[in-house]
Amino acid sequence: MVNVPPILQWPAGRLDFSAGPLVMGILNITPDSFSDGGRFLDKDKAVAAGIQMARQGAAIIDVGAESTRPGASPVPVEEQIRRAVPVIKELSAGINIPISIDAKDADAAEAAVKAGASILNDITALADERMAQLAVRYQLPVILMHMQGTPETMQVQPHYENVVRQVKEFLAQRAACAQASGIPAERIFVDPGIGFGKTTEHNLLLLNQLGQITSLGYRVLVGLSRKRFLGEITGKQEPKERLFATAAAVALSAAQGASIVRVHDVAPMVDVVKTAYAIASAAGSSFAT
Secondary structure (H helix, E strand, O other): OOOOOOEEEEOOEEEEOOOOOEEEEEEEOOOOOOOOOOOOOOHHHHHHHHHHHHHOOOOEEEEEOOOOOOOOOOOOHHHHHHHHHHHHHHHHHHOOOOEEEEOOOHHHHHHHHHHOOOEEEEOOOOOOHHHHHHHHHHOOOEEEEOOOOOOOOOOOOOOOOOHHHHHHHHHHHHHHHHHHOOOOHHHEEEEOOOOOOOOHHHHHHHHHOHHHHHOOOOEEEEEOOOOHHHHHHHOOOOHHHHHHHHHHHHHHHHHOOOOEEEEOOHHHHHHHHHHHHHHHHHOOOOOOO
16 A cells, blocks of 8 residues: 655645645647647647646646547657647746646657656556656656557457456556656556546446545546547537536546546536535545545
């Protein structure tokens, strides 16, 4: 069992979980992300959106230059850098909260770090060993996500014997590897990877039993904003129509100990998280901070 302090500090940033879960704002600077692809390809629009999310209460802005939607093809590292670096440079000068880089390629991640990012959000859980080395060298927090397959293949008949147990075991193993590489436990976040190689039933089981993931002791990030399984439940075909479904899932995730929720709609989800935390705290629940 890992125990982490309520306040996370590292040379380039600080996050305070003492008042409950935090909200991470999604800033995709891609032409093909499932929900907001193409909206923020213009640097000035992207920077303005990031600043707005910070003003709305986001504790972290997560910048992604490569779509990881189902069926997405890899983006060359050079193109990721071209998209991300100018935005991160300008955004980091305009906000006083950490920026995370959503990347699995160490070269793209390092370019982002040099531009001002200070958290590594890796959907492959540091499969590239250079990512761990980068985190150690710059003393950065890391987010380790579970994914079955790759974005291109992950939704082609995903299968598990026991999805909760297998995801938990994978995250425990990858977190242990991160620690063995020299990353302190308090700088490690784990993410069950909702929608990444999972059916709707798999997603629901993971969310229903999120306590199994938080029981590892690492801080847990949950990313489910506007995702397809919410559309399958509600019948809402357009991602932007899934705000209330997202809110319900975010509230339940917060009530089960998620430390961070990763969302598109920052302002309403800040209210959702605060309310869920207040109710759960009044009932004497404890949160994984």
